[in-house]
Structure formats: structure tokens, C-alpha cells
Amino acid sequence: MEFIHIPVLIDEALEYLCIKKGEIIFDCTVGEGGHGIEFLKRIGSEGYLVGIDLDSSVLKKAEERLSTVSTNFKLFRGNFKDISNIIIEIGLGKVDKVFADLGMSSFQLSEGDFGFSFKEDGPLDMRMDKYVKLTAEDVINKFSEKEIASILWEYGEERFSKLIAKKIVEIRKVRKINTTFELADIIVRIYPVHHRKIHPATKTFQALRIYVNDELNNLKLMLDKAPEILKIGGRIAVISYHSLEDRIIKNAFKSDQRLRVINKKVVKPGPVELKANRRARSAKMRVAELV
Structure with a gap:
């Protein structure tokens, strides 16, 4: 049976990240490409998407799905704690937006x-x-x-x-x-x-x-490194699913003087999304901007 991961808070992510044509997006948790597809549509033919994931089996699924929209992307197997090293390795320079969805994919949960x-x-x-x-x-x-x-x-x-x-x-x-x-x-x-x-x-x-x-330590490392790869005015959005993650993200954004918090009140799914996707019920998104 084929399981398609429904991207959580996708409309809100697009809105708060303010993704524009021609931008470079770094998706730290590309998974099966649910959010990535929408990012590719927004950035158009002059934009570029870099996606990483620890699981090589979902990367294959992501490549198949993303290819239906654009070829302007590159996927890597890797840990998002190494986000700054990955950018250096591929010689991309700084990016416009960083995104991470800390939830499990439908494929991983169903297998x-x-x-x-x-x-x-x-x-x-x-x-x-x-x-x-x-x-x-x-x-x-x-x-x-x-x-x-x-x-x-x-x-x-x-x-x-x-x-x-x-x-x-x-x-x-x-x-x-x-x-x-x-x-x-x-x-x-x-x-x-x-x-x-x-x-x-x-x-x-x-x-x-x-x-x-070692998810919480990896998250802390990613949040510390992400501002290093962002352009001035670039944004980072992270979706979490339990209080331990959310607390780390909230404190990291608040204490990092390189960042300005965009949404002081956490963004949650609306009733329409909750009805369509029960896995979104505990999702919370926080967004910050490099100043």
C-alpha cells in the first residue's frame, strides 16, 4: 500500500516563510517531499531546493515526487545537525529560507x-x-x-x-x-x-x-547552526509535535540575538486541517528571521 505524507501546516509555512520566486530553500527534513513540492512551486524555475533526510528510503520517494514539479533540487542523506557543513560541501553559499518538520513520515509510521x-x-x-x-x-x-x-x-x-x-x-x-x-x-x-x-x-x-x-541534542545543534547559513532577512520555520521540542525551539529563537521572532504566539493547525489530518493535532510552528 502506498502512503502519502500529508504536509502539516503547509499554508502557514508558505505564508510565514514568505517564499518568493528565485529563492534558495533548505528543507532539513525533506521526508517524502510533501512540503518540498509546494516550495518548488513557489520558487519557480530560478529557485533551488536543497533537501536532506536521515532515511535514504524516503529520499527515493521524495525524488520521485519532486521531479513531477521541477528538477531544481538536490537531495542528500544527512543529519540536520550538520546543516552548515552540508552547505559548504555543496558550495551553495547562504540560503533564503530554512525549514524543518520534526514529525515522522506516514511511510515510517506505517512500516x-x-x-x-x-x-x-x-x-x-x-x-x-x-x-x-x-x-x-x-x-x-x-x-x-x-x-x-x-x-x-x-x-x-x-x-x-x-x-x-x-x-x-x-x-x-x-x-x-x-x-x-x-x-x-x-x-x-x-x-x-x-x-x-x-x-x-x-x-x-x-x-x-x-x-x-539523540533528537533533542541534534535539534539544538541545528538551531544554533541555521542562522549561519541564512541571508540577512532570511527566515527559519520549525514544526514540532511535543513540548520538549517546542520548548527548545522557543528558547533558541528567543535567546539568539541573531534572530527576531516572527510569531510570538505559536502557529497551530486550523479546524479544517485537523479534520483532514489527525496527525496534525499536536503540531506547533515557530518562525524567526535573521537580522
Whole structure:
């Protein structure tokens, strides 16, 4: 089955980034090219799009989709923490706009082999970059109870982190925990009934993914480096999906004297988008301009 990633806050991104014809756009999370297609339409034949992603399999999908609109783009496999080095390597100079959508692609969530979703059975992997050695399975089966609890609390804000960690260690003494369904089932069985507004495994899976991919540190590095590649008056827009990310972005934009915050109030999806795309419900976008 073919899954198409619906770009979140696309109209708002185009509006707040003020993308114009002939501009150079750096898409830090090109994914399947959902936002990139609209960027290409706006910049026209004289503009250029650079896109990076950690997952080479989605880059192939992005190339196919973007090619239907324009050939004025270049895609690379890479981590957005290296944004300034990538620009130097390709000899592009400074860019007009930087964009990042920190959400998972529909393809990654729907493919069980990635191990990102508790709704799809697959190995406990969770690596966006397959060159990284550490997997979620390593964390679950090898880390101490205290370490697991700390990860779930720090990166998932999971209030029952100690309870979950204790049960994980108890189960793994009997058998190894190998799959997403196995881990989700363990959590569901012990999670207090009165605290199930969202799926009980949601925060645990979030925490493991963030930890395995070192997402928050990479985000901080990208936010620090992005102003270096922007032209004066250039803008950066970042879409986040949970409070940990949003807090980092908010503080980075506010404290960086090179930047002027464009939207003091965070941009969220409207009712029409929320009805069409449930995955947009927790999205928040912040925008800043290089002064």
C-alpha cells in the first residue's frame, strides 16, 4: 500500500516563510517531499531546493515526487545537525529560507520494520539512521531499570516511568523483548485505567525514539547552526509535535540575538486541517528571521 505524507501546516509555512520566486530553500527534513513540492512551486524555475533526510528510503520517494514539479533540487542523506557543513560541501553559499518538520513520515509510521509505531508489529529498532548502532531493543533489554525509567521520564514525560521500567526488567528476566507489539502489550497490561486519554504506549515509544536518535541534542545543534547559513532577512520555520521540542525551539529563537521572532504566539493547525489530518493535532510552528 502506498502512503502519502500529508504536509502539516503547509499554508502557514508558505505564508510565514514568505517564499518568493528565485529563492534558495533548505528543507532539513525533506521526508517524502510533501512540503518540498509546494516550495518548488513557489520558487519557480530560478529557485533551488536543497533537501536532506536521515532515511535514504524516503529520499527515493521524495525524488520521485519532486521531479513531477521541477528538477531544481538536490537531495542528500544527512543529519540536520550538520546543516552548515552540508552547505559548504555543496558550495551553495547562504540560503533564503530554512525549514524543518520534526514529525515522522506516514511511510515510517506505517512500516513495521522501522519500529516507530505501537500500531504496527515489527522489530524494536527505532533508528532513523541505520548507521547508528544503538536500537530501542538494546535499551529495553540491556539498560538498567533506573536508566530506562530515567529515559521514559526525561524524553517522554511519562508519569508511570518507574512502573513501566520495573515491569520491563521483570519480563526480560524470563524472555527477551523483541517487538513493538510485545513492548506495547507489556505497557497496556500495567497502565492505570484512569490515565488512558492516549494510548498507554505513546510516551514510552516517543521517549525511546528520541533517545535512540539523540533528537533533542541534534535539534539544538541545528538551531544554533541555521542562522549561519541564512541571508540577512532570511527566515527559519520549525514544526514540532511535543513540548520538549517546542520548548527548545522557543528558547533558541528567543535567546539568539541573531534572530527576531516572527510569531510570538505559536502557529497551530486550523479546524479544517485537523479534520483532514489527525496527525496534525499536536503540531506547533515557530518562525524567526535573521537580522
